[in-house]
Amino acid sequence: MDFAHVELSDEDSAFQTELREFLASIVTDEVIARDRATGENFDEGVHLALAERGYLERDYRPAEDGGFTAVRRRIWELEIGRAHTPWFHWGTTAMVAKSVEQFGSRELVAEVMPGVLAGRLRLCLGYTEPDGGSDVATCKTRAVRDGDGWIINGSKMFTSNAHNAQYVFLITNTDPAAPKHKSLTMFLVPLTSPGVEIQAIRTVDGDRTNITYYSDVRIPDHYRVGDVNGGWSVLREALNAEHGTVERDAEGLQKIATMTEHLLLLADGLDRVAGIVGRPDSTGRRPVDDESVAYRLGRAAARTEAARSTPEKFGRVAIAQALRELTPDLMDILGTAAVLPVGTDGAADAADDGGIEYLFRLASPMGIYGGTLEVFRNMIAQHELGLGRPNYSPIRAS
CATH class of the missing domain: 1.10.10 (Arc Repressor Mutant, subunit A)
Structure with missing residues (x-):
């Protein structure tokens, strides 16, 4: 069959x-x-x-x-x-909307959901902080009760699409004296609120993300999502969706892993490179006739196919690693013209019009989006292989 x-x-x-x-x-x-x-x-x-x-x-x-x-x-x-x-940000909007439907008040659901499904309202993530890295539970952004509402102060890094969104799904600390997983409260904060500032940040691949600042931002309590100090339970569901670790159905038709769309870009780039090295020059010789070129091209095809066939969190790692390891090799196969970005004179004729050069730059942040590769490797080690928690303490001299 x-x-x-x-x-x-x-x-x-x-x-x-x-x-x-x-x-x-x-x-x-x-x-x-x-x-x-x-x-x-x-x-x-x-x-x-x-x-x-x-x-x-x-x-x-x-x-x-x-x-x-x-x-x-x-x-x-x-x-x-x-x-x-x-349209990558639709996935973020849908993920947050599901949390709002599950944990938000009826008033908030009525305010948000019709606009989300009509495309008018977009939702972004306010998790990472400038000094926090991937450990979102080490949250320093504070939300303090003020009568029937809250006052929020703090900042968030990598608030992608905030400038195109109307709300941010914000993790805050509402009890600094409590353990870090019991001090968190989630809010859906309107980005038009006074005191919100959005500043652009450019990544190495040319993507735009943002840093967002919250200075005495006042919001009513109905923008709270879930219980006070119960934010970790709310956030955990959203993180599972972002990581692609939700329970899979038995039909086998679900997307095999998160960020497979990026692997389609690599597959397209690989096809373009294969077409270029398969063209004969004026002497009739093709670059692919060189055994080393043929070997590396075949290895890239095999690695790409393997990544496309690797599921869940394993696939998340395999996809990012394939991009990181194969794009410099494909650039090397094309030669020095491969460093020319898209639209540059000579890029279309001698290389693939900057396609692989772009993927080479994309490969670096691919190891960060939705959680770093180290986070995913730790998840695999602990939850799939049954290994202990990592120990990052300094090695003591014997």
Whole structure:
């Protein structure tokens, strides 16, 4: 039996064609070029168009509540990635919205959810702090009771898409004397609140993220999500979704790991490199005729396929490692012209118009997005292999 393909019904095949054609009409070359220039991984026109067609709500809802079936959800995920749709922040919005629906007040759910599903409201994450790293529980941003509301002071790093969002899912410390996992409270803070400041930060791959400051930000209590000092229970569900460690269904059609969309970029880049080294020069010789080139190209294809087949948190590590280790090798195969960025004179003729150069820069932050690779390796060691907690204390001289 060939397990590589799912036989689509006529209805599902028609849905795939409809979706593919619609994405081709809205994810234009201009959209891709603008996204590359801004580094925002978001396009409001595309986002609103997907919402207007009902795709966002169908992606958000389970099948029994009018959402995609398992097959159509898989088609949706694949076609969104294949079109290189700049929409990564929808996943963040949906993840936060589920926490709001589960833990928020009815007033907050009524305020937020219609706009989320219509594409008008976007939600971002306020977890990491400038001195906190990946340990979000070491939170110093303070929320203090003020009558029927709260006053928030602090700052957050890597608040990606805050400038395109209307709310931030903010982790705060509401009891500094308590143990760190029992001192946290979550809020959904309107980013238009007085005292909120958003400053852009550029990463090495050209993406835009932000640092956000909260100076005497006053919000009503209905923006609290979950119990006071019970934020870790709220946050844990969202972190599991972000890490891709949620329980998988038995149908085998779920996305195999988080950030597989980035691996599609690597696969496309690998195909372009293979096409370039397979072209003969004026003497009829092809670069791929060199055994070392053929070997490295084959190794890159095998590593890419292995990463595409690795599930859950293991796949998260495998994808990032494949990008980090293969992109410099592919640049070396192309030669010095591979360091030219997209749109540079000579890049299109001698290399792949900066495609691999971009992926080389993307590979570094790929080891940080959604949690560092060290965090994922620790999760694998402790929860999958049964090893103890890491000990980072200095080694004592004997």
